[in-house]
Amino acid sequence: MEGRRKWSYLGAAVASAVIAMAGVQNMAHASESGRDHDHDHDAKRVEHVLLISIDGLHEQDLARCIGGNTCPNLASLAQSGITYTGAHTPGLSDSFPGLAALVTGGSPKTAGLFYDVSYDRTLYAPSDTNCTGKQGWNVVFDETTGIDAQNGGALVHLDGGGAFNPQAIPHALIGGVCKPVYPHDYVKTNTIFEVVKQHMPAARTAWADKHAWGYDWLNGPSGHGVDDLARTEINSIDPATNSDYSDVYTHTEKFDAYHVQAILNEIDGKDSTGTQSAAVPTLFGTNFQTLSVAQKAPVAKGGGYLDADFTPGPDVAAAITYADAAIGSMVQALKQRNLYESTAIIVTAKHGQSPTDHTKLVKNGDTLTKLLEANNYLDPTGNFGQNNTASGNLNDGSGLVGTGFVQTDDVGLIWLRDPSQVDAAVATLKANLGCNAPGICADGPQAYILSGSSLARRFGNPALGRTPDIIVQPNPGVIYSSSKKKDEEHGGNAPDDSHLGLLVSLPGIRHARTVAAPVQTTQVAPTILRLLDLKPHWLHAVEREGTEALPGFERDR
Structure with missing residues (x-):
């Protein structure tokens, strides 16, 4: 690894001028003294990076709570950091592609993650251990990826049962050998955790997320990128309530508290469980689910927002207050261990929520x-993929093979049973764009249907097996659901689920910076590597997509 270099930050006026001239390209270098143009920053050596995703956090949420002094801890971080008001996800905003953007530097086209429940034409069923049957598997890497879900079992353990559900693991023919495809095999590019471990031999990495085994892909293709991957499952049954942790936001706080404690343990020189001594991670982080659950809750029951100006309802306001206090406890712990001045803290989100x-x-x-079923592009009675299992339970390994699949929330990802029917299927969809049944409610100026070369340029070639044949972005506000349990969703590219809060707090910055230029969340990953004095192009996705680090700061030479 190259020798350490100090970081410097541009004054606000200089930064604005450079951004105006150069967009979001690399910024000009500061003086060799290690102080910025306005002499308001003492460059510090970054030894640790803490990455936090408050799932659902819109840019407007962050701006409102800081402006209204309802999130004092986030406001304090902003005073020693750079806030990016134009941050967006790279095309899709489900948790998988949203987090992949942050930790691989790549869009779904490169990382290959479109949703936690998707489809791959090249894969074989979990039961097809010789790879001799039909191809085309409905890949499900969610709460059912833990062994508790085997044979449709109840999710009774917080750790998902302590192992993979073998019925959730498909197979692939690789070099003539039929091999299981675990989530870490499924992601198509390496992660920042792998790069840190490869190029900083003494470094330790850690992460905590909402699914105990589906998020194994964070380990990257090596399978070993994260030293301490906390196995926590939000859909597991809490014995104290006999319900999972996503039923109401106040219950989700209890789940998020497990993650907060994991971070506090790690700051305190222990592993995530607090039972063993361990080095403080060089790169670590977690996510919060409380805000997302509060946003989805029906407005009539206190969830969501009160108006188009992102005025939070009572549940959302309380969820933001909770996340802010939890982050404050992390900052306090860093200060108590004399780690704060050497730790960069990045607060953002995997996705937003739509419609606010x-x-x-x-x-x-x-x-x-x-509509697709009615026109025979999929089985007319819905018998496709994991919609049809022998037991009736999702992800028990007995789903149908080669059927195509549709994933919908506030977006539609379509893998046709017969890819040669793409043009016909698109014609059918375009003939039914209205919001009255059987219409798909995609007749507004912000809606679109992607297929063919336009889809391939943005998301990859469907012929390779992973990319959907068709992507439908309906009118903003549309949720392909009749559920009375939620009024907001994510997954697509509507304004409210793609425009996110992004704050980078760095040691030594004395004055807040704001960058209004458009950036993507993929730029977080190369920024983290540069903070640790590692080369961004060591990330495969950064190399392939040419992902820039975030603007607003640069290393001294």
Whole structure:
């Protein structure tokens, strides 16, 4: 590894001028003294990076709570950091591609993650251990990836049962050998955790997330990128309530508290469980689910937002207060261990939530899937993939093979049973764009249907097996559901689920910076590596997509 270099930061006026001239390209270098143009920063050596995702955090949420002094800990971080007001996800905003952007530097096109429940035409069923049957498997890497879910079992353990559910692991023919495809095999590019471990031999890495085994892909293709991957499952049954942790936001706080404690343990020189001594991680982090659950809750029951200006309802306001206090406890722990001055803290989100304006909400049911079924592009009675298992339980390994699949939330990802029908299927969809059944509610100026070369340029070639044949972005506010349990969703590219809060707090910055230029969350990953004085191009996705580090700072030469 190269010798350490100090970091410097541009004054606000200089930064604005450079951004205006150069967009989001690399910024000019500061003086060799290690102080910025306005002499308000003492360059510090970054030894640790703490990455935090408050799932659902819009840019407007962050700006409102800081401006209204309702998130004092985030406001304090902003005073020693750079806030990016134009941050967006790279095309899709489900948790998998959202987190992949942050830790691989790549979009779904390169990382290969479109959703935690998706489809791959090249894979064989979990039961097909010789890879001799049909190909085309409905890949499910969610709460059912833990062994508790085997044979449709109840999710009774917080750690998902302590192992993979073998019925959730498909197979692939690799070099003539039929091999299981675990989540870490499924991601197509390496992660920042792998780069840190490869190029900083003494470094330790850690992460905690919402699914105990589905998030194994964070380890990257090596399978060993994260030293301490906390196995926590949000959909497991809490014995104290006999329900999972996602039923109401106050219950989700209890789940998030496990992650907060894991971070506090790690700061204190222990592993995530607090039972063993361990070096403080060089790179570590977690996510919060409380805000996401509060946003989804029906407005009539206190969830969501009160108006189009992102005025939070009572649940959302309380969830932001909770996350802010939890982050404050992490900062306090860093200060107590004399780690704060050597730790960069990045706060952002995997995804937002849509629609925040309740008047735009449209819930007509899953008209997209119904239209495809009715026209025989999928099985007319819904018998495809994991919709048809021998036991009736999702992800028990007995789903149908080679059937195609549709994933819908506030987006539609379509893998056709017969890819040669793409043009016909698109014609059918375009003939039914209205919001009245059987229409798919994609007739507005912000809606679109992607297929063919336009889809391949953005998301990869469907012929390779992973990329959907068609992507439908309906009108903002549309949720392909009739559920009365939620009024917001994510997964697509609507404004409210793609425009996110992003704050980078760095040791030694004395004055807040704001960068309004558009950036993508993929730029977080190369920024983390540069903070640790590692080369961004060691990330495969950064090399392939040419992902830049975030603007606003640069290393001294």
